Amino acid sequence: MKYMIALMLAGTATPAFAQDHGHSMPMQPADPQDAEEAAEEEGSAEDTSPTSSAMPMDHSQMDHGSMDRPGVVEDQTTGGEMDHSAMGHEAMAMDIPSGPPLASAGSGPARAADAIWGVEAMRESREQLRDEQGGQKYFWFQGDRVEYRAREGSDGYLFDLQGYYGGDLDKFWFKSEGEGSFDEDIESVEVQALYSRAIAPFFDFQAGLRQDFAPMDRTYAVIGIQGLAPYLFEVDAAAFLSDKGDLTARIEAELDQRITQRLVIQPRVEASFSAQDVPELGIGAGLDTVEAGLRVRYHFVREFAPYVGIDQEWRIGQSADYARAEGEDPSVTNYVVGIRFWF
Numbered sequence: 282m283k284y285m286i287a288l289m290l291a292g293t294a295t296p297a298f299a300q301d302h303g304h305s306m307p308m309q310p311a312d313p314q315d316a317e318e319a320a321e322e323e324g325s326a327e328d329t330s331p332t333s334s335a336m337p338m339d340h341s342q343m344d345h346g347s348m349d350r351p352g353v354v355e356d357q358t359t360g361g362e363m364d365h366s367a368m369g370h371e372a373m374a375m376d377i378p379s380g381p382p383l384a385s386a387g388s389g390p391a392r393a394a395d396a397i398w399g400v401e402a403m404r405e406s407r408e409q410l411r412d413e414q415g416g417q418k419y420f421w422f423q424g425d426r427v428e429y430r431a432r433e434g435s436d437g438y439l440f441d442l443q444g445y446y447g448g449d450l451d452k453f454w455f456k457s458e459g460e461g462s463f464d465e466d467i468e469s470v471e472v473q474a475l476y477s478r479a480i481a482p483f484f485d486f487q488a489g490l491r492q493d494f495a496p497m498d499r500t501y502a503v504i505g506i507q508g509l510a511p512y513l514f515e516v517d518a519a520a521f522l523s524d525k526g527d528l529t530a531r532i533e534a535e536l537d538q539r540i541t542q543r544l545v546i547q548p549r550v551e552a553s554f555s556a557q558d559v560p561e562l563g564i565g566a567g568l569d570t571v572e573a574g575l576r577v578r579y580h581f582v583r584e585f586a587p588y589v590g591i592d593q594e595w596r597i598g599q600s601a602d603y604a605r606a607e608g609e610d611p612s613v614t615n616y617v618v619g620i621r622f623w624f
Contacts, residue, residue, distance in 0.1 A: 420446045421623065428619025430460075430592070437462040437615070445477060452477040454487060454507075459495075470495045473503055484508030491521055496562065500524045513537065528556040529564065543580045547588075549573070558599055563607065565599020578621055586621045 390396075395403050422444035430437040439460040445452040454477040459470035475489035484506055491501040505519025518532040535549040553569040572595075578588030592615040596604045601611035 416448065418446065418448055420444070423621075423623035425621060426619060427621070428588075428617045430615040430617050432613055432615045433610075435462040435465065439617075439619075447477070450479045452485070454485075454489075467495045469493070475503060477507070480506075481508070483510075487519070501529075510534075527559050527564075529559075529569070530554045545578050545580065545586070547576045547578065547590075549576065560603065563600060563603040565597070565601075565603060567599075568597045569600045571595045571597060574615075574617070576617065576619075584623055588617075588619055588621060590617050591615070592617055 392400075392403065398406075422442075424440070424442050426439060426441040428439050430439060437460060439458075441458050443454070443456040445454040447453055454473075454475040456473040456475070457471065459467060461467035461469075471491055471493045473489060473491045475487040477485040477487045480486045485508055486506055488504045489502075491503045493499045493501070501521040501523045503519055503521055505517070507517045508515075510516045513536060515535050515537075516533070518530075520528065520530045522528050531551070531553045533549070533551045535547055538546045538548070540546060549572075551570075551572040553564075553571075555564045555566055555569050558564065558566050572592065574590055574592030576588045576590030576592075578586040580586040594613045594615070595601075596611040604611040
C-alpha cells in the first residue's frame with residue numbers, strides 16, 4: 282500500500298509549485314525511495330503546514346454545474362454557493378423623499394451669517410436680495426396694434442398702445458387708443474391712467490380715469506379687469522362713467538394661435554355697450570358696436586412682428602341709425618397692415 286501511495290505521489294510530482302484552479306500543489310521528490318520515505322513520514326507524523334497537507338484534487342467530484350449558472354459562485358470560506366442575483370442590489374437605490382422636511386431643518390440661528398460677515402454687510406445684502414428677487418419694479422410698453430387700414434372710400438389708421446410700471450402686485454397702467462381717416466379730423470382718441478392690483482394669478486383689477494380728446498373732450502371714471510382667461514384668451518373688460526352721467530362698457534378678447542414659433546394667427550373680437558343713448562357721440566342704448574378681425578403676424582424677433590389681416594366693424598341698432606344720418610356706412614371692412622412691438 283505504501284508503494285502505491287509513493288508511486289502516485291511520484292507521478293504527480295513537479296519541479297515547482299503547480300497551480301490548479303488557484304490551489305498550490307507541493308513539490309514532491311522524484312526518486313521512488315525518497316517517495317516511500319516521504320509516505321512513511323506522512324503516515325507516522327502529523328504535519329500542520331498548509332502545503333504538506335495538500336492532496337491531489339479529484340476533479341470528478343467537483344460540481345461544475347454552478348460554474349455555468351450566472352450569478353452563482355463558490356464561497357471560498359464555507360465551500361457553499363453564493364447567489365449574487367438574490368442579494369437584492371436593486372433595493373440599495375435610495376428613495377427620493379416626498380414628505381415634509383425634518384423638524385430640525387431650519388433650526389439653526391436665523392442670522393448665522395452675521396457672525397461671519399457682520400450685521401451691516403448682511404443687512405445690505407438682504408435688502409438687495411429683496412429688491413432683485415420679488416420687490417423690483419418693471420417698465421413694459423407695447424404697441425398692440427399700429428396699423429394702416431385700406432377700405433372703401435378714405436383709407437385710415439389705428440393705434441392701440443398700453444404699458445405699465447410697477448411690481449408683481451401693484452402697477453400703474455396706462456392705455457391709449459385712437460383712429461381716423463387720412464385727410465380728415467381724427468375720429469376718436471382716448472388715454473387711460475389706471476391703478477392695477479393683482480387679484481388672481483392671471484388677472485388684475487383696474488380702476489382710474491379715462492380722458493377723451495376726440496370727437497369731444499369728456500372724462501370718465503374707469504373700473505375693470507384685465508388678464509389671461511382659460512384657454513389663453515387675453516381679456517380686457519371695463520365700465521366707464523362719464524362726467525355727464527353716461528354709463529358705457531367695452532370688452533375685448535384675443536387669442537394667439539401659433540402655427541410655428543414665429544408665425545402667429547390672432548383672432549380678435551371687441552364689443553361696446555351703453556346704458557342709454559348718447560346722440561352727441563353717435564352711441565345708441567344697448568349693444569353699440571361689434572368689431573371682429575383676424576391678423577397673421579410674423580415675429581422676426583419676439584419684440585417686433587409685422588402683420589396683415591382683415592377687420593370688420595358693425596354699428597348696431599340706434600348707433601347704426603346715427604351713422605346713416607351722418608352719411609356713414611354702419612358696416613365697414615378694413616384690410617390692415619401693421620406692426621406689433623414691445624419693450
